[in-house]
Amino acid sequence: MSKLGQVVEAVEKYNKFVLDQVKRARTDENFGRDLLGRWNDIKAKIPTTRTPTGLPLPRLALPEIDEPGEIARYLFGEGLPGEFPFLNGAYREMYLEPVRDVESLEKNDGKIHKKIPQAEEPTRLFSGLMLAEDTNERFHYLTRHQRTHRLSTAFDGPTLYGIDSDADGVFGKIGEGGVAIDTVEDMVRLYNGFDLGSPNFSASMTISGPAPMIMAMYIAAAKRRFGPKIVPKLRGTIQADIFKEVQAQNETIFPIEPSLRFLTDMVEFTTREMPRWYPISISGYHIGEAGSTPVQQAAYTLSNGFAYAEMFAARGIPVDQFGPRLSFFLDCGLDAEYIALARVSRRIWAIGMRDIFGAGPRAQLYKLHTQTSGRSLIAAEFKNNLTRTAVELMLAYMNATNSCHSNSADEPFTTPSEEWIRLAAHGQAILLEESGMFKHTMNMLSGSPGMKAVERAVEAAILDEFREIERLGGVLAAVEERYQRSQIQSAAHRYEQQIYDGTRPIIALNKYRNGDDDAPEVKLVRTPRKKQQLQVDRLTKFKKKNAEKSKRALDKLAAVVEGGKNCFPALLDAVEVCSLGQVTGRLQEVVGRFRPMV
């Protein structure tokens, strides 16, 4: 049985444990009394806050139960926010504004003296366009008023596929949809002027297939600017999720097994040398966007996560070292499942990590970034997309996501424009800061009977998916059989059919349609040919300058890969003198190219 099968058993066992505790609370008088005492203590310690209209509210809302069995069901089955099994949240407080303490308010005649430090600071600023210096300029513009510099980097197509800007037939794609990175020199330009070692800086890089090479370039660029002592201080995230690439997003460049090996080499290095780095972001977003059902999205993301954990543990990396460095990324759409998808995921992850992988508390947390669904946005009467995104945001925050990105309404047409990006960010601020739904009371919208019904149904469906994957021999075997891919594809097809036969209403598309599309005026930013040529010229110069050295570095890298040792240090040396495409090409000679699955 793979670890995934064991996780299924662990969740079943835990659910039975909860039922046993409920029964025990009702039959064992001492136990029941202890629980009741604990419950009363918890309630007594909840601070009160006051809303702007003067209404006193508890900072944490608990179900109104006073019967030991029900208390046991809540405490063991759900857990308080920040407590195992984390159904209600990985942390306490989350989105709450600082305490408006009732007593101190009264002392000060009801005046609020504390300034609420909620600057307009959307969590991550996703950007990437044209050449490294253009993106760099954009990064500086986006962060000009911010205390924390949290940059999120999008790469262009050639970079995502690990090929150089001078490769055949990619000229028109240079700098399109993201930044073009060919060499360590580009990487220096990309983050120029930012203090990479500062606790207020973090870099996120959305790239998976060539992630080890890009990671190596980032480290090499940091060393060039700040010296070798910078390495342990580097903070950020690299996506590096190979499984979801093979299942959904198709940006894989080596066969699956060597891809996973290079990933593990990188993770082994970063967990040891860069304790503040997140070397993988386990992503359901692209699975959801490729057309999966919400349950498939949650189930494949979790099972991929457990498969990575199994791999890293097998390499000998301690679970309490890599566990806290894993993070997750989910899509949030409009289907009913989304009211509890992340809640259930968090609970299954915690149980699996604790009971099967022996993880300590920090390694049990399913730390989640959510993005609203791009697929749910449509071109027809596109302003409706603001409403769609607002509902999705609400669902995401009801799941206590740790951070969130809201899509802009003009996304179906183009790379988001300034105006609609701003509205999307404001959507979050309106929800969290303007409305009273999330800032006064944790759990304000949790625990409705409907939400609980969805939780039960979703958990059962996820475990069924796990069983199916286990039956196929585990995640890797199922991936190779293209199980997840075909499931996602048939779900996508069903979704389209439902739109066309009307069983899935899409307002202004197949229902209440008025026929006129109100496309926004699209101002497209496209990379000028001159810039594309500049990138190619710089690359040519770099290759010429390093012709001799790169040959030696690549030979050394190839030898290490053949020899089976961790190749990340050799990769670090190689990117000093080799381009991304040169490294990819040489590695493909050794381990082969990815054979696409269709």
Place this chain on the structure above:
Amino acid sequence: MTLPIRILTAVPICDGHDSAINTINLEFIRHGIEVIYLGYHRSVGDIVRAAIQEDVRAIGISSYNGGHIEFFAEVVDLLRAKGAADIRVFGGGGGTITHDDAAVMKRKGVDEIFFAGTSLADMVKFVHERYGKPHGKRTGPTSTDQELAHKLTEIEDAAGDPKKIRNSRRSRVIGFTGPGGAGKTTLIDELVLRFLNQNPKGRIAILSHDPSVVGEGALLGDRATMINSQDDRVFMRSMATRGQAGGLSPATHDCLALLARWGFDYVIIETVGTGQEAMPFQKNGIVDLTVMVMNPDYGSPLQLQKIVMLDLADIVVVNKSDLQRARTAHTEIEQRLEQNRRAQQLIDTVAKRHRDPGVNRLYDLISAVAAVSDRRSKGKRRS
């Protein structure tokens, strides 16, 4: 009865967005269209080469990663440069292609761009109306590959009315057959890689088959996974069986005869995944060498007894020999072959593995057999 329309679909280079095209492919094949799917992250050269070899009516491109104006225009231009302007180009890219872009693209020779919100039914209707009429008279081909492609189309369109093509083959013809999911396509692609590396000037042809029912469409998807076979030195043609049982199409025999005298070093023919009773290559000895590719998961040894091809194959391959059951499979198949008392070869491979030693052995074996048969029939081929 009208013949199925053949079109090719693909996603451009550096673009992995295949969700839309997968849905559209399914819709096309449900409505009588034969779709040769080339997959995602495909270069202009790969797309145009495949379209000419497959002699499709049109190319449908689904682009979501930008650079579409250049990419579509390059496809149209390269088709024209290769004398294949009769192959039309259409496509879409949801909201990423603006109306202004589409206008430019149409000026550059693209037939149609579908925008977000177009119904699948409208796309199907477009393909039927625009590309459904029979080929008119075409101008003479500008390359031998194009000439060959046109002739294959004529043969396929006239199937059921077999031409008498002289069976005077010059190439070695190797037949690959076996149950679905055994990995025939991957194995062939790996052999092609070895052939290309070892024969810097050699050329190879592949005739691959996928099942279809009379009058309905088919998804011909082998090209998408054959990464090494997208090469100017490889001529590949995908055929739907169009209702014929046994793993081949009604036109296979004549197409193969034509390919075999065209001058390739090898012609490889791959059947659809076959059942136990299939004997696809028995007709008129159309192949020189038969390779039966097995999956270790065939069930009990009793099942092996029923597989007719195990009596007839020259080489039996147990692919996926990294699977747990592979050792047992090898022993059981070995026993099964011993009953035949013929010089059959049994080889274990893991085709998905890069530089797999088993595939190397298979390649060497095929080369050796070919060399022997070459010497034996030298005089005849020269004539």
